[in-house]
Amino acid sequence: MTLLNKEDLIHIRRHLHEYPELAMHEFKTHDYLLETIQSMNQDHLEVREIPELPTALLVYVAGANPQRTIGYRTDIDALPVTEQTGLPFSSKISGIMHACGHDIHMTVALGVLSWFSEHQPSDNLIFFFQPAEESENGGKVAYELGVFEGKWRPDEFYGLHDNPGLPAGAIGCRMGTLFAGTTEVNVDLIGKSGHAAYPQNANDMVVAAAEFIDQVQTIVSRSVNPIEGGVITFGKLEAGTIRNVIAGNARIEGTIRGLTQKMIEHIVGRLKMVANGVATSYGAEVNIDFNQGGYLPVENNDDLTKRFIDFAKQDPDTQFVETEPAMTGEDFGYLLSKIPGTMFWLGVDDDSQLHSATFNPKESSIEKGVESITKFLEYRMKNETN
Structure with missing residues (x-):
């Protein structure tokens, strides 16, 4: 497979949407992700599985001249919700749905990874496909298993969450706490x-x-x-x-x-x-x-978040929205309590709310999200020395 294009990304998203799985049971999701990753250029990639956390995946992208290791996390589990969207690619799994948009999250991550598999980054990158965000705090479990040690420890971590209240493809962020x-x-x-x-x-x-x-x-x-x-x-x-x-x-x-x-x-x-x-x-x-488990407040690092917001504001192809904090929870907060980083929103423009049976994010957000995140990571690697 060459670089994933718009049609590829939509196909991937719809497949993931049709076959959602609950926390710690994302076995078919894991296999599909692994198959997709293995179809990419492997010259600079190293895939790692975790026996104690069998649905998780990590991918290391070796940098050409690394000054740091940058982590990117996506969550992969779904919710016990019976879908009512009426979409032709609705969930085929009774009583389970990607009602929080993790199918979008995974697809964007694969798009970014695909780009860097074909365009070797200057810094090292680690992509973490994390199980069990909705329950059982998979980020905390992974950290306590010692997953992020040695070359697998990012110096900084980034991740997104989709937001139905923002325009499709827009990037939202704020200094300080993003999620409660x-x-x-x-x-x-x-x-x-x-x-x-x-x-x-x-x-x-x-x-x-x-x-x-x-x-x-x-x-x-x-x-x-x-x-x-x-x-x-x-x-x-x-x-x-x-x-x-x-x-x-x-x-x-x-x-x-x-x-x-x-x-x-x-x-x-x-x-x-x-x-x-x-x-x-x-x-x-x-x-x-x-x-509480791993559901700590998502407190964005001041220096990294300022840099991220500065990029989003000056990039002509990114629509940036400064957002208010939300009382929703996210287990990325645990990882940010251990490793500095930033979480941000990706707008998906939908009348239905997260976790609802009718949640139907705009697929046009995927390609825009891939482009903005890829450009930010390149900006981070090329223009900064600390």
Whole structure:
């Protein structure tokens, strides 16, 4: 195969879209990516697989005169969503869809890799095709396996996420935090069940859970600087079995969002205080568990991001949009906490939102994304010495 052209890229994207796979089960996706990569010019490429993370792929592109190693990451998993787009290339896998646009992400990465397979870069490049972004924090897993060591450790890391609210092919970015960090919260309240007619002999965890949820609403409204912002959402509450039995147990499940790790830790501390207060007030046992995994805030490196934005603003073929931070989560934040880098948006111009069953990104964004990213990487390699 020669350099991937527009038709090739659209064909690749549609194939990936038809066969989505969930986190840590992207085996056919892995095989298709590997087949596509192996069809490229191999003169400067080295492909690496990871036995402990079998759906991941890394590709090393040897630079002609390397001063640094630049990493580029794309995520490859899909979501448990039943597609409702009606497209002729809709998902063929029941209940699974690329509703977050990772098919676009992968296709853009392959386009950029194809270019550098035919045009040897001056610096070394590492392309990381990462499983499990949507769940199970594949970036953190890879890092903790020691994947990014020796020549496989980038000096700086870049990655994109598609954005339906931006024009197709536009590049969006900002200094500081792009995406919030996310932490799962599970709360178990344990009291004593009993007959509905004799509440004095029971300890009602429906009432305790209601009090807990009510008090939590004051954390963001009264304990968080409104300029900084934070979110606590409880999306699931389970208690009881029947209307005339007092529930002795309740479980609440939710999520915390914060634009900085400091904010997330502040909210966690306040939630613990509320849990302790409700336990004391109701004579109950309240156990609260937090799981952040690899979903740290995506905090862009100042120097690298300024350079990226400067390029995007001055490049006549790139439409740049300065964006606001988003409360959505992304596990690239974990890698950016270990390796400096920048995440940015690629506009895909769609009325439907990310994660929706009708999400249908514009395919014209693919070629524009490949061009902008390729030009930025060449700009980075040719014009900078540090």
